[in-house]
Amino acid sequence: MLSFVLYVLLIIGMWRIFEKAGVAGWKSLIPFYNIYVLITKIINKPWWWFLLIFIPGVNVIVAFLINLALARAFGKGFLFGVGLSFLGFIFYPVLGFGDIAYQGPIEVEIIDSEEKRDYDL
Numbered sequence: 001m002l003s004f005v006l007y008v009l010l011i012i013g014m015w016r017i018f019e020k021a022g023v024a025g026w027k028s029l030i031p032f033y034n035i036y037v038l039i040t041k042i043i044n045k046p047w048w049w050f051l052l053i054f055i056p057g058v059n060v061i062v063a064f065l066i067n068l069a070l071a072r073a074f075g076k077g078f079l080f081g082v083g084l085s086f087l088g089f090i091f092y093p094v095l096g097f098g099d100i101a102y103q104g105p106i107e108v109e110i111i112d113s114e115e116k117r118d119y120d121l
Contacts, residue, residue, distance in 0.1 A: 016096030
């Protein structure tokens, strides 16, 4: 019974996260499609990340990276991403129902090699 309640909280939290990110909440209810939407629309990673979820061993690392990127998309740090990974039934509802706003995916800026030369010693 407890696991069912925790699962329902996780589903409701995902629904709210999708809505905060500007995606229809019902898309969080469809198995596999919800992961695809989370990867491609909410955290803005390439579609092939979805395929990595199906490779044993790699899927654990990719799931961890997805949760870190989701935390960053909502303006949270590394530890919140770890919480999403290991205590998702708590952190997903906190992200969904809290006053945390979606800021969009954080992209790493690549410095042009000529700009980098200006900083070399």
